[in-house]
Amino acid sequence: MDSDTLQTFQKELTCAICMNYFLDPVTIDCGHSFCRPCLRLCWEESQNPTRCPECREGSEKTNFKTNFALKKLAALARQARPPQVPRSEEQVCVAHKEAKGLFCEAERTLLCGPCSQAPAHVTHGHLPVARAAEQGREELMKTMDSLWKMTQEIQNDLNQETGKTQLLAEYVALRKVIIKLQYQKMHLFLLEEEQLHLEALDREAEEIFQQLQDSEVRMTQQKKRMTDMYRELTEMCHQPDVELLQDLGNVLERTQLVQMQKPQPVNPELTSWRIAGLLDMLNNFRVDNPLSMEMASCYISLSEDLRSVIFGDEGHSEPWELQTAQSFAAWGAQAFTSGRHYWEVDVTHSSSWVLGVCKDSWTQDTSIIIDSEDAFLLFSLKGSNGYRLSTNSPPLAQCVQRPLGQVGVFLDYDNGTVSFYDVYKAALIYSFLPSSFSSPLRPFLYLCSP
Secondary structure (H helix, E strand, O other), X not given: OOHHHHHHHHHHOEOOOOOOEOOOEEEOOOOOEEEHHHHHHHHHHOOOOOEOOOOOOEOOOOOOOXXXXXXXXXXXXXXXXXXXXXOOOOOEOOOOOOXXXXXXXXXXXEEOHHHHOOOOOOOOOEEEHHHHHHHHHHHHHHHHHHHHHHXXXXXXXXXXXXXXXXXXXXXXXXXXXXXXXXXXXXXXHHHHHHHHHHHHHHHXXXXXXXXXXXXXXXXXXXXXXXXXXXXXXXXXXXXXHHHHHHHHHXXXXXXXXXXXXXXXXXXXXXXXXXXXXXXXXXXXXXXXXXXXXXXXEOEEEEOOOOOEEEEEOOOOOOOEEEOOOOEEEEEEOOOEOOOEEEEEEEOOOOOEEXXXXXXXXXXXXXXXXXXXXXXXXXXXXXXXXXXXXXXXXXXXXXXXXXXXXXXXXXEEOXXXXXXXXXXXXXXXXXXXXXXXXXXXXXXXXXEEOO
């Protein structure tokens, strides 16, 4: 092969980003090929990601498969490079004055031919330096894939953590509104406690904001450390064989230490503060036996956004389906059209539950679909990450502690509000903002036992 042809061949096996032979080459939509690590880092740092670094054409996908033909040719090209001339005693055996051309797999050291036959090494596996270096590169690439996957997971966690800050800010603002409305129902001497309650919420929210900010900083720093480590491993892959093998064990250990330091996301949860005199006020409107004693075995299916509820006696396939042999629903024995009414429900032994009020048009005789305007409900649903406390109108995840005993329900029909309380803590869970009720409302309860 003449020199011009050889240079052309070598150029076709060279990454346009790092100008070295391909490492785990991938071919993107436009047809150009690059090292996977180089393309990842290039797109990670680019203002216009998913564009070809060479022709700038956009790419619709980012997860490409390895071009094994290029990978094999690049490996052969590396092995065909002119042999290195030993430049130090580390590469030349002092005892035998021969180049250390073999790699001991057991002790990860370089040996000359005679040393490999010595009693201390004769039982060990030996490989030529070039072949051992290729295996080392493969090991580094596997570690880099794991490192990159965890880096992307941290980026997803970071995005979610950033979103939590905005959501929490909006939730705190909304919670201030409903707390103010709650205190307006009480006597004037509670104004001082209202102020103390709001100040405590601000302090706690500030602490959680700080935790979220600290978590964002930790995730950003950890992502940078992992990206730097990824870049270091990429550069190491291009080192000469001897230098690569000498540093391989140390860099893999450091990589494992970095991967073990993955930060955990923050779960923003506010304390349910006790409201003085709350239960005494609510008990003035207590309703005895608000729910029918007849409990119907049933299923309930919820839409993903909690805007609709399907109730009936036949199976359905919905994202949030709650159905067991011990699932029961009950309606109120009486529908309310005016006044204030308060009752309590024991959810101690229920794994998931739904309670609140619904329009009187709900029946337990047929399967029906209920839109969010038809009911004001509080949900406690068990998911993969634990219990989720939320409401349906509007769909809103509650950033407060889940009640474990009695839950109080207060219907103020004349003022158009429905509120839920943690009876054990005498604390507010949530209060729907005032609206205008135009039809009778009936208590509703769904229990799902473990």
